[in-house]
Amino acid sequence: MTNSNLLNIRFISKLGQRGAFAISMEEIAAQDDEIVVLTADLTTLTGLTRFKEKFPEKLINTGIAEQNMVGVAAGMAKEGKNVFVTTYSNFLAMRSYEQIRVQLGYMKSNVKVIGTGSGLAMGMSGNTHYGIEDLTLMRAIPNVMVVSPADGLETVKVIKSAARYQGPMYVRLSGGMKNPIVYNEDYEYEFGKAIQLKNGRDIAIIATGTMVYESLKAAEILHEKGVSASVINMHTIKPLDTAIINDVCLHSNLIVTVEEHSVIGGLGGAVAECLSEIANTPRQVKIGIHDAFQRVGDYQYLLEENNLTGPQIADRIISEYSNDGKNMHEIDGPDTV
Amino acid sequence: MEYTFESDEIENKISFIEKMAGRMREQALKMAYSVGSIGSHIGGGLSMIEIMATLYGGILRFDPDNPEWDNRDRFILSKGHGVLAYYTALAEAGFFSTDELLKFEVSGEFLPGHPILNMEKGIECSTGSLGMGLPFGAGIALAGKMEKKPYLTYVLVGDGECDEGSIWEAAMFASHYHLSNLIVIVDHNKLQYDGPCCDVMNLDNFKAKWESFGWEVTEVDGHNIRDLYHAFSCCTQSAIVKPHVIIASTIKGKGVSFMENNKAWHHSVLSRKQYDQAIEEIRGANND
Numbered sequence: 001m002t003n004s005n006l007l008n009i010r011f012i013s014k015l016g017q018r019g020a021f022a023i024s025m026e027e028i029a030a031q032d033d034e035i036v037v038l039t040a041d042l043t044t045l046t047g048l049t050r051f052k053e054k055f056p057e058k059l060i061n062t063g064i065a066e067q068n069m070v071g072v073a074a075g076m077a078k079e080g081k082n083v084f085v086t087t088y089s090n091f092l093a094m095r096s097y098e099q100i101r102v103q104l105g106y107m108k109s110n111v112k113v114i115g116t117g118s119g120l121a122m123g124m125s126g127n128t129h130y131g132i133e134d135l136t137l138m139r140a141i142p143n144v145m146v147v148s149p150a151d152g153l154e155t156v157k158v159i160k161s162a163a164r165y166q167g168p169m170y171v172r173l174s175g176g177m178k179n180p181i182v183y184n185e186d187y188e189y190e191f192g193k194a195i196q197l198k199n200g201r202d203i204a205i206i207a208t209g210t211m212v213y214e215s216l217k218a219a220e221i222l223h224e225k226g227v228s229a230s231v232i233n234m235h236t237i238k239p240l241d242t243a244i245i246n247d248v249c250l251h252s253n254l255i256v257t258v259e260e261h262s263v264i265g266g267l268g269g270a271v272a273e274c275l276s277e278i279a280n281t282p283r284q285v286k287i288g289i290h291d292a293f294q295r296v297g298d299y300q301y302l303l304e305e306n307n308l309t310g311p312q313i314a315d316r317i318i319s320e321y322s323n324d325g326k327n328m329h330e331i332d333g334p335d336t337v
Numbered sequence: 338m339e340y341t342f343e344s345d346e347i348e349n350k351i352s353f354i355e356k357m358a359g360r361m362r363e364q365a366l367k368m369a370y371s372v373g374s375i376g377s378h379i380g381g382g383l384s385m386i387e388i389m390a391t392l393y394g395g396i397l398r399f400d401p402d403n404p405e406w407d408n409r410d411r412f413i414l415s416k417g418h419g420v421l422a423y424y425t426a427l428a429e430a431g432f433f434s435t436d437e438l439l440k441f442e443v444s445g446e447f448l449p450g451h452p453i454l455n456m457e458k459g460i461e462c463s464t465g466s467l468g469m470g471l472p473f474g475a476g477i478a479l480a481g482k483m484e485k486k487p488y489l490t491y492v493l494v495g496d497g498e499c500d501e502g503s504i505w506e507a508a509m510f511a512s513h514y515h516l517s518n519l520i521v522i523v524d525h526n527k528l529q530y531d532g533p534c535c536d537v538m539n540l541d542n543f544k545a546k547w548e549s550f551g552w553e554v555t556e557v558d559g560h561n562i563r564d565l566y567h568a569f570s571c572c573t574q575s576a577i578v579k580p581h582v583i584i585a586s587t588i589k590g591k592g593v594s595f596m597e598n599n600k601a602w603h604h605s606v607l608s609r610k611q612y613d614q615a616i617e618e619i620r621g622a623n624n625d
Contacts, residue, residue, distance in 0.1 A: 060479070063513075068472040068506035075476020078461070079484070098466055099503075103473060106463050107454045 013152035013181045015047070017173040018116045020152040022047030024159035025084065029055045032163060034082040038073050040066045042087045046116050066091045070099035074109040082110065082163060088122070089115025089131030089172060093138055104168035105141040112162045112169045113138075119174040119210060119260035120289070120302040127293045131172070136265030138170040139238040145191060146238040148172040148259075148267075150212035151182040154235060157189040165191065172209060174260055176299050180213040182233070194241035200228040202326070203317060204248035204282075207258040208234045208267045211287075214303075215258045217310025222317060229256075229317070237270055245274050253326060255284045256317055260308060263288035285320045287313060347566070350395045354562050357429050358390035359623035362592050364428070365421035366615050368441040369607055375442060376606040377450065380596060381495060382421025384526040384559070384587040389426035391565040392491060392522075396573070401431035404456050410488050411477050413462045415470020416495035416524060417451035418604075424448050432459035468501025470494065471521065475511045478519035478580075489573060493522045497529030500538045505550065511580040512551025520572045521552075521582040524559065526589040530603050544584060552582045559585025592619050 012020045029035040029051065041064045043052055052059045062069040066087060073083045085092070092100070092115045104111050118131030139146045147162075147169065149155040155173060162169055182197070189195075197212070198219055207215035212233045219229040230252070232244060248255060255275070257268040268286035275281045289306050303309055307316060362383065369377045393399075397410045414423045420441075428435045440446035447455055451465030461477075464470050474492035481488055494504060511519050523543075531537045540546075547554050557568045565585065572581045589603070590596025593615040607615070 057483070060514075062506075062510055065503075065506035065510065067468075067503040068475070068510055071469055071472020071503065071507065072476035072479065072510065075473040075478075076480045077476075078473075079477055079480035079486075081480050081483075099469060099472075102463060102466050103469060 009153050009184065009186075010181065012156060014178050015152060016177045016179045017149060017152060017155040017175055018047045019177070020155035021086070021114060021116070021159055021173055022051055024156045026051050026054060028160060028163045029058050032082055034080060035163065036060060036076055036081045036083050038062055038069050038083065038085040040064055040069050040087040040091065046086045048086075066096045067099050070096040070111070070113070071103055073111045074099075074103035074107065077109040077111045084112045084114055086114035086116060088129060089118035089134045090129060093131065093134035093170070097137055100138070100144065100168070100170075101141045105143045108143050108167055110166050110168070112171060114171045114173060116173045118172045120294070120299055120306070121174055121176050123299045123302065124296060126296045130294065132262045132289050133265070134170070134172055135237055135259070135261050135267065136269065139270060143168055144238070145169040145236070146172070147191065147236050148174065148209040149235055150209060150233050151179050153181075153183045154189065158235070161189065161191060175210040179210070182213050182216065192236045192239045192241060194235065194244045195233040196230060196244065197233055198229070198231040200230040202227050202252065203229040203254045203256060203321065204232065204252040205229050205256045205258060205317070206232045206234050206245070206248070206267065206271055208237060210260050211258040211308065214308060214310045214313055218313035218317065221311060221314035225314075225318060227318065227321060234267060234271075237267055240270050240274055242274050245271060246278060249275070249278055249281045252282050254317070254321055254324065255282050256287060256320075257284065258287045258308075258313055260303075261288050262291060264291055283324065285317070287316060351563050351566055354390050354394035354566065357394045358387050358562065359619070361390055361422065361425040361429060362386050362619050363616060363623070364425045364435060364438055366593075366607070366612065366619065368421055368424070368438055370612040371439055372442045374606055376604055377421065377442065378418040378604050379421065379607070380528065380589040380599070380602040381416065381419050381524065381526065383591045383593065383596065384589045385419050385422045385493065385524045386425075386591065387560045387562050387565060388493065388522055388524060388585055388587075389422040390429070391562055391569060393426040393430040395566055396569045397491065398488070399430065399459065401459065404432065404459055408486065408488050411461050411474070411490045413470040413474045413477075413490070413492045414452055414464055415474070415492050416467065416498050417464030417470075419493065419495070419524065420448070420450065420452055423452060427459045430459065467495070467498040468503035471504050471507040472510070474519060474521075475507045475514075475516060478511070478516040479514055481518055482514070482516065489518050489520060491520045491522065493524060495529075496523055496525045496527060496534055496540055496543070497537070499523070499540060500529075508547065508550040508552065515578045516580045517578050519580040520569070521580070523582060523584045524587055525584050526587040528589040528598065528600050528603070530600070532600050547582045547584070551579060553577050553579040554582050554584060556584045556586065559587035560591060592622060594618060
């Protein structure tokens with residue numbers, strides 16, 4: 001890793017996932033004549049102002065009309081365009097749900113749906129703007145791949161891979177500006193292949209999106225308390241990496257899923273469905289957003305209200321692990337990373 | 338409409354389309370009867386027979402031997418339940434044989450109650466959920482403009498379908514992006530599932546609505562092939578920069594006395610006796 005690359009990675013992460021998306025699109029559009037990006041009146045708020053200046057003919061603004069945007073995207077994809085549509089995740093995943101189902105999933109259209117500001121990132125905007133059901137909804141549609149990158153660098157990798165992938169895909173961009181950095185250096189990325197960031201003996205934490213960083217923090221705290229935890233970045237929710245889940249079942253006493261998403265139907269739901277088909281699995285604890293509309297607050301407030309910070313995740317895991325009658329034990333040596 | 342001159346070629350074309358429409362209407366009834374007690378969308382299929390015959394018999398450019406020919410005109414059936422007219426037109430156009438029409442609503446076959454994308458058979462889009470075909474067509478038209486392709490995109494919508502907000506989202510979009518290569522046909526039969534459109538959801542000032550959204554509007558008798566042919570010909574020849582909508586006034590259940598303007602025949606089952614009468618009436622009209 002050269003210094004300039006390292007700086008680049010830090011720079012990208014400071015832009016947040018949304019900024020990383022926009023920078024990636026500029027790079028891709030410069031190389032691919034067929035790229036088109038559609039926005040529903042959120043050019044600026046999805047970070048595309050510079051893209052619009054550089055490639056005015058490749059940015060189509062549909063106005064505040066998300067259903068039409070997805071339909072237009074499908075039509076353009078039919079004619080060979082490499083189409084990205086983007087707006088806030090809730091407006092795509094919910095208002096355009098049926099268009100994504102029929103016009104993208106059913107017809108296998110080559111359209112990448114980029115949902116920005118998902119999870120609790122929209123903070124003070126309130127529940128209308130929170131995207132906390134998108135994973136549940138998107139993964140229920142046949143043919144649609146569902147991806148949730150962990151940080152800025154992974155967002156760049158996802159978007160560049162998405163541009164090469166043929167078919168419908170939903171990409172969940174979460175977190176605010178200055179996303180915590182998970183990856184300090186370059187690494188191999190492949191859709192559908194989860195990344196084990198930390199090996200542990202007792203517990204397997206499977207996390208996605210912003211919660212990968214918080215789970216790494218939680219694992220450090222657990223380590224100090226004598227509990228050895230693996231951390232897995234499940235960046236692709238569909239197709240789920242069932243091989244790695246099979247593997248952790250053999251080596252863990254407890255499986256914990258962590259997501260900045262409703263506890264119903266997202267990563268936790270997907271993993272539970274997978275576990276239900278494996279004999280003698282460890283118990284699963286689902287950590288995510290409570291099944292309730294939220295008291296509105298800023299991003300950090302909302303994370304804390306939902307017990308989604310690293311220390312809170314560690315506390316919950318220790319509590320659950322103790323309830324299972326497990327004893328904290330001294331760790332013989334450091335966990336492998 | 339008034340015409341000052343008709344060439345023999347156009348007269349021959351119109352005569353050809355009229356015969357084609359007659360065969361399609363009879364074939365559509367056969368298909369509707371063949372499905373038995375599950376029934377089918379008859380009323381809205383029969384109202385658009387002449388529109389489809391005109392498009393596939395004289396207006397659209399396509400090649401059934403090369404269904405993905407790059408310069409073909411694109412046709413999207415947004416009112417997906419209008420398959421009786423759509424499938425019969427595709428069979429007449431040579432995308433598959435008329436014998437295959439009896440695969441209509443047969444399990445596992447390619448002709449279900451709403452069309453499924455199938456380029457080999459000339460079907461450009463899966464539809465069935467209303468209001469989605471026009472945005473899709475607008476996307477095709479925009480891509481065509483960007484690439485300076487010569488094809489035109491035609492989208493057939495129902496008048497009841499225009500209750501859907503996405504139709505008007507697309508209407509705004511098409512005029513904003515000057516999609517003069519997009520032609521919408523409204524099958525304006527004035528009846529939707531629950532009854533007259535004016536009672537269910539009023540479409541008053543329908544022409545003015547489209548005009549105010551920036552569209553060039555032509556109103557036409559949707560059962561008069563000569564009028565339809567000329568309306569379509571004007572769209573293809575004009576140098577206007579607006580998208581074009583043809584509001585085709587039609588009769589739901591057209592051609593069968595007990596079905597015409599009768600909401601009960603939106604989706605219904607034909608008895609043997611009703612089928613015989615319907616065929617007799619259609620053949621009588623075709624021989625007139």
